[in-house]
Amino acid sequence: MKKVLSLLIASIMMTAGCSNAKNQDAVEKPVDVNILLPTSDINLNKEVTLRAEVSQNNKAVTDADEVQFEIGKTGEDSMAMLDAKNGADGIYSANYKFTDPGDYYVIAHVTARDQHSMPKMDFKVPATTSTNSGTGKSEHESHSGDDHHSDLMIHLMGTENLDVNKENVFTIHLMTNDGKALEKANVRIETWKDENGKHDYTDAKEVAPGEYEVKYTFKDKGTNTVKVHVEKGELHDHTEKEVTVN
Structure with a gap:
């Protein structure tokens, strides 16, 4: 009887261990973030939509705690931090208007399911002959000039x-x-x-x-x-x- 009881307890513990391992594997699967930029050129003084596709284990993540886009010129301080709106199928988006040509970067800050991801993408905003182009800074600029986040x-x-x-x-x-x-x-x-x-x-x-x-x-x-x-x-x-x- 004792031997049967011992085998039963061992079986229950092994089943619980396997269940916990499966749950742990599910939690540890990384959250994937894919930045989506417009396929055509980004024009000056024209609002464009930045998107981030968030998924986990090839399934859309629609319950992210926070998604933000950080924008800046290459080698310079960031000039904007945009809160993204939750869209369908795990696509989060925000709009922005560029007023200066040059080389830029965007970082998608994503916090979801106890994980944090910060993928970065570089892109170029070409110069145009738009009559509205200028050198004024965007209304989104908020960082002080002494910040230096090059590294x-x-x-x-x-x-x-x-x-x-x-x-x-x-x-x-x-x-x-x-x-x-x-x-x-x-x-x-x-x-x-x-x-x-x-x-x-x-x-x-x-x-x-x-x-x-x-x-x-x-x-x-x-x-x-x-x-x-x-x-x-x-x-x-x-x-x-x-x-x-x-």
């Missing part, structure tokens, strides 16, 4: 719905331009309300390869600034963003 992509998440006197959680994703996660870096945030006021520094903790987490409690409502500092070896990069604290 590193920094994505700060958790900047919405911030509350005063409450612990807020920020997630920071770091990736090199060749698509590799930047691991074991020294990452911290600098926060301030007034440029001449007190600046707080809070260290972030790496929770996954290239993913860092930091918690911070704001003491003042209104517009605050969050600046991310990244250091590893000779690399020292940063980016900053104004946030609204309720």
